[in-house]
Amino acid sequence: MHRHRTTAMTLAAAVAVSLGAATAATAQASPNHPTGHKQRHVLLVSVDGMHQSDLDWYVAHHPSSTLAKLAHTGLQYTHAATSNPSDSDPGGTALMTGGNPRTTGVYYDVEYSHKTDEPGAACTPGQPATGGDVVYDSPDDALANVPDLINPTNGTFPSFDENGSVYANGVDKNPAAIMRLQNNASSFNSKTFPVDPATCKSITPWDYLGDNTIFKVIHRAGLRTAWSDKHAVYMSFNGPGSNGKSIDDYFGPEIDSQAVEPNGVPYPQDDDWAHIDAATKQYDGYKVNAVLNEINGRDHTGKTTVGTPAIFGMNFQALSVAQKSRSTSTTLIKHADGTYTTSAPQAGGYQWAGGKLVPGPVVSSALDYVNTQLGRMASRVHQDGLASSTTIIVTAKHGQSPQDPNKLTTVPDGPIVDAVNAAWHKTHPSNAKLIVAGTNDDLWQSYLSDNSAAADEFVKGYLWDHTAQGYDVNKKPVTVQHSGLAQVWAGAGAAKFFGVAVDNGHYPDVFGKVQEGIVYGGPTKLAEHGGMNAGDRHVLMLVSGAGVRSGVESAPVETTQVAPTVLALLGLQPTKLTAVQTEGTRVLPGITARSAR
Structure with a gap:
């Protein structure tokens, strides 16, 4: 009912109106809050896995929902x-x-x-x-x-x-x-x-x-x-x-x-x-x-x-959890005798309906x-x-990626790591384990026992030339090129990608972007996070509350901008954050800082 309203209203007030309560514009102090409404507060919520497309779908199908009110009465950043x-x-x-x-x-x-x-x-x-x-x-x-x-x-x-x-x-x-x-x-x-x-x-x-x-x-x-x-x-x-x-x-x-x-x-x-x-x-x-x-x-x-x-x-x-699960129960049901059962499992992830990719029953729930x-x-x-x-x-x-289940290919990464180590060991008998650590959800990260340029390039080349075996969404065997990767950085190239010195020591010696839909592991999940495809990174961003105007910001923003924005909203100086000083992270556009202290 607020879709055509242009003046700013806090989310809490909008929800209160929908419940038939008075607006909160003149809210008074509660006995539980000695300084009452003069205090400044930021409530920060991370809905892990939530894409901008999830928000768009939910608002369109639930126009009176809290998420819709927040989107209509606050600032919505559509390219976060x-x-x-x-x-x-x-x-x-x-x-x-x-x-x-x-x-x-x-x-x-x-x-x-x-x-x-x-x-x-x-x-x-x-x-x-x-x-x-x-x-x-x-x-x-x-x-x-x-x-x-x-x-x-x-x-x-x-x-x-x-x-x-x-x-x-x-x-x-x-x-x-x-x-x-x-x-x-x-x-x-x-x-x-x-x-x-x-x-x-x-x-x-x-x-x-x-x-x-x-x-x-x-x-x-x-x-x-x-x-x-x-x-x-x-x-x-x-x-x-x-x-x-x-x-x-x-x-x-x-x-x-x-x-x-x-x-x-x-x-x-x-x-x-x-x-x-x-x-x-x-x-x-x-x-x-x-x-x-x-x-x-x-x-x-x-x-x-x-x-x-x-x-x-x-x-x-x-x-x-709903996005990653192939099938799971959505509801815990309490019975008169105090016992519980779970609802029948339903399909997790997203599905195609009417030519559109939409949340399945578990994601919708x-x-x-x-x-x-x-x-x-x-x-x-x-x-x-x-x-x-x-x-x-x-x-x-x-x-979370992929959203389209038809793009899913799960690839066991253990055999790839073993193959790299075995190939290196053939020409380096004293080193049987070149890759000593790494995490490969829907990206590739390898840390090497020998992080020389030669070792870095060896792993990069092996991964790129390697043909790996995996499974499609129906668990049928498939073959993927380049170990499932779309691009690989190694050594100095990886350091440059992250913007750090070559001797930094913390970044992965070999880092890879996967082909869309690749998830390393067994064929048990529909999706994963951690990578750098659009499904992994394009998330919702909503800001609603005291002094925040309503509107839509389509300029690209990053979640790093939340931190300086929080300080600005509380009247503190964003430059007190060392990352703001080093990376130049800005307050989200459209947010007016309160008087800094």
Whole structure:
């Protein structure tokens, strides 16, 4: 009903109008917020995997939805691109720093560095780095060995609460109790962290970053900060030199833990929260509750009154899981006796209908879920008298590729790596493992034990000349040229691509863009993220709230621009971010900075 309105209105006010409530233009202070509407707040939400095309489709088919109101009453950036690579870690870090991997040093959540030593390796302070894995992921959890609750012989999961502080021995019989989780350094097993060869000490996730973050700048300004995400390791967003204390209230229940229904019974699919979409929605719901509590002026537990943060928010996983799953359940059904079942599995990903590529039933359901939760947040902002002082930013850390299932080709990357190593070993008998690390979701990254120019060019040439075997969307064998790659950079060429010095040490020695539709791995997924095709990087970007005009910006923007924009909206100087100084990252166009302090 606001499609023809041209004056600016906050999202919270628009939602309130749709509910029959008065507008929030003259919202008064709530008892839970001592400084009331005079405070400045930014609610930042990452809907992981959400493309601009998803937003376009949803708004067209749900014109009265929260997403539609946000698009019509705020600024919509129709050509927004993620970091490159577009994986969760570099993508999330870009939002929080304003920097790309060339300054943040974060190229993936599982990477390698020639400037560190291997975790747990013998070390003599001041000796040259030997190189080592940099894995900031769920294996870093302090308690990552909880037995499978259905069949212990199947192996283990990380604990839902990482450090075992909520559940005795990590055994989860009451998932709602996760709201008591207090993430801090005790959430980690620091022995899994890379080692600084200068000091022989483990490098914490926040100290590995090459740039400071919005949380550090905002915290130092005396304002409260909060964030909710899918792993404890995203406490890296605290930034270097923070001792992990720039985020006043971090909430990171582990998404790789075993999915447990609200009554404490494991999901019968016997999997983690990221592989059953009904479970993912339940999981996302805990982070939504954290945000609602924070809007109310309490900490994420809802128990302690602390005031609404200046910066806070969360990421949604339900859409990303829906895009990748071939088939999954969308809904958890509660029965009168207190037991639960999941709905019948439906097709994940996208499908062709009427000559158009549209969300399938699971993706559509996930979009509905995200829209509903955004509506709850916006309504709570209004109800608590914060509409005139709060700006909501909705974007995505990453997209997902391919969207068209007919373009999917899954290629096992292990045989390719083995073939490269075997070919090198023939002429270099003392080196049986040239590729020592890498991550190949829908891009190619290789780190080499010998990173000489000759070795770099050998791998590049081998990959380009190699014919690989894969599977189409119907799991039928296919052959792909160039190892599935469209372009390859190596050595100095890779350094130039990322804009770093050749001896930087953090960037992949060999880096490749895949042919559209290539996903490395077994034929279990419909899509992946991390790459550099349009599906990976072209995401939504919406900004709505106090002082933000309505309109559409078609000029290209990047998700790195969120960080300086957040500071500008809070009246802080964007140039306090080191990435802004180095990369020249600009505030999003159309956003007027408040008086800086």
